Amino acid sequence: MRRLMSLFGRPLAQLGRRKLQTLPVAAERQLHGRSVDSIEPRPLCMQSKCGEKQPPQTLRWGIAPVNLMTEDFATALSVLPAHRHSITSCMDAYRSQATAFANKHRVPKIYTSFEDLARCPDVDAVYISPLNAMHCELCHLMLNHDKHVLCEQPLGMTEQQVVELVGKARARGLFLMEGIWPRCIPAYHILRHEIMRCKLGRIFAVECTLGWQLPTASPKAAEYAGVAKDLAPYGIQLALWVYREVPQQLRVSGKLNRDGIDVAADIDLIFKGNRRARLVLSAEQDLQNTATIRGTKGSAIMNSLWCPTELTFENRDFQFELPVAERSTHFNNRIALCYEAEEIRSCILAGLTESSLFNHDESRLMVHLTSQIKEMLEEDDQDARFQQKQAVG
Amino acid sequence: MRRLMSLFGRPLAQLGRRKLQTLPVAAERQLHGRSVDSIEPRPLCMQSKCGEKQPPQTLRWGIAPVNLMTEDFATALSVLPAHRHSITSCMDAYRSQATAFANKHRVPKIYTSFEDLARCPDVDAVYISPLNAMHCELCHLMLNHDKHVLCEQPLGMTEQQVVELVGKARARGLFLMEGIWPRCIPAYHILRHEIMRCKLGRIFAVECTLGWQLPTASPKAAEYAGVAKDLAPYGIQLALWVYREVPQQLRVSGKLNRDGIDVAADIDLIFKGNRRARLVLSAEQDLQNTATIRGTKGSAIMNSLWCPTELTFENRDFQFELPVAERSTHFNNRIALCYEAEEIRSCILAGLTESSLFNHDESRLMVHLTSQIKEMLEEDDQDARFQQKQAVG
Structure with a gap:
């Protein structure tokens, strides 16, 4: 035992200005x-509301790189109103793969390098989901180019890597979240x-x-x-x-x-x-x-x-019916990534660098x-x- | 049976101007x-010969992408004289991986996209060794940019793919070889x-x-x-x-x-x-x-x-001592890729589009x-x- x-008395004391005890506040x-x-929870805007005073702000996503997880993410976004989320660019080292993804999900821009995607001016936030050991490097790259980041877990392989990433996101005023998406779905709330x-x-x-x-x-x-x-x-x-x-x-x-x-x-x-x-x-x-x-x-x-x-x-029993998309997801129930996407859009619009649902x-x-x-x-x-x-x- | x-009477008849029966000629x-x-066979020039009349022409290699097989290729080149072969650039989608390879093998240029490597003016020939299904696409990319190509087997997943690749290499006067490297080694000769x-x-x-x-x-x-x-x-x-x-x-x-x-x-x-x-x-x-x-x-x-x-x-028994490099190869006996590299250099210098050792x-x-x-x-x-x-x- x-x-x-x-x-980890020392690490705990250094967990940033916001103490860990403040997590759930x-x-x-x-x-x-x-x-x-x-609270049923952060209801999804499944259809466009008429009479919204402000024109809805669209979160423009970049995909780095395309793979089965990214396919699911795109499928999840497809159940949300197009004026709230759009995929504006996607990346794969092989042009044919990037093109196939772009054709399937109607993505206007394709790139064959992470760096070119990072430089794309039409991207607000990047969804990162390659090999675990490469997450940290890609997060840095995207933050360096002023992109908000949603990164599949783990954010880094070591605590030091996570500390540095979080420091960079905060210093640059950019949103960064590790993709612990259960926290965003109805049942958890x-x-x-x-x-x-x-x-x-x-x-x-x-x-x-x-x-x-x-x-x-x-x-x-x-x-x-x-x-x-x-x-x-x-x-x-x-x-x-x-x-x-x-x-x-x-x-x-x-x-x-x-x-x-x-x-x-x-x-x-x-x-x-x-x-x-x-x-x-x-x-x-x-x-x-x-x-x-x-x-x-x-x-x-x-x-x-x-x-x-x-x-x-x-x-008491609660049943949660998940949204239904035109195509099915590769991994079980990943259609519910739509809740995570909505959470991220809300945070970014509010100028936050982290989500209270799973914070730095x-x-x-x-x-x-x-x-x-x-x-x-x-x-x-x-x-x-x-x-x-x-x-x- | x-x-x-x-x-395949029809396909055989169409195997190009050079009939299959001419293979071993x-x-x-x-x-x-x-x-x-x-003939002991195409002797490797392990050391620089003094008094060569023509200054030796260096074949400048590009690596697409870096991986364990490429490591072995670089190790194999290291036993050959530097004035005959040099790796001038390498590619990996992750800059850190490309940098690590470049540092290890003293490669001056790194790229993070295949296309940028293809455009590099300091590359004569590209060594391709990623996932099988992507070989054909990368071969086309490199040929399109006037690079000679050595591609690990298979060249394509279908006969049609191979026919098109070969057609392109010949039309552009570029060397193309499928990496059946046993054909280049002493024992086979x-x-x-x-x-x-x-x-x-x-x-x-x-x-x-x-x-x-x-x-x-x-x-x-x-x-x-x-x-x-x-x-x-x-x-x-x-x-x-x-x-x-x-x-x-x-x-x-x-x-x-x-x-x-x-x-x-x-x-x-x-x-x-x-x-x-x-x-x-x-x-x-x-x-x-x-x-x-x-x-x-x-x-x-x-x-x-x-x-x-x-x-x-x-x-009669023949023993073949393989060259010894500073580092060992990841895969068994892959140091003998040096014989393949020498064969390719010879062919390219002779203006050939294919090797007689394993032809199109x-x-x-x-x-x-x-x-x-x-x-x-x-x-x-x-x-x-x-x-x-x-x-x-």
């Missing part, structure tokens, strides 16, 4: 005292609201399972980041959404494959007052992608960690926690090997 | 009547020479095994081309090198995985007079990467299909054969499924 408060201000119906109204009593447990058999029998470092970096963030962000504080301790056990990649892990995050979150993760077997939140008055179950369409309280401090905490978990899994493995060796010797 | 002569002219020692001197008598069998367990348990089409496209070319090119004619028939059996990818195959190429080549290929298990050539007077064994360092005749007609025949094999494996699988269904029904 690792005591986090002592371990914005959301709390937003939700407190309003009924569920009134309802969950938070019900928790704040004490419908579950005092919460003492969050339980998440998430796993699937990777197509690769023995993933290597170049191809797979491991469950700590790849799957844990889904559970961690839920735990932080529920408890609204920094965990005090971590308890981790798991399994590394022969190439040293963590392919299974049981992770306990322990919060103040012995309240817990347990994540059961696997890259070797299919597990249910579900979450249960237990409190003294009852429990809630989400049918998916990242985009629940059903949220079940003991005395949380990005920093996230990379801190996942790095700690990875490190503990590796230490654990070394201990086990040492003990095995001792036993044999 | 498929009778090739009838099946150039090599024959080159080798005939010379002793083994005199000795083998051909000994065969031509009838040291093995009448050859009637070529036997190749090649296989390894892919890290992916069940490869998908997006990730893996299948053994027909990925492994068969190594055996086919050897068979063509030995028999010097178009096979008359194909006999194929194999196994498709649940995603329809060919993961194992036994392939017989049947040449005139019932002379045969058998390829045993697998993407599921490790097989020896060896070849045996059997003739009426004896047999020869190569200890590797693509870069033998030992060639054993019944009465062979590229066309190769894609024809591998496509036929893939198709036959798929038909075979459908028949098996149909019969299984009949048996059950």
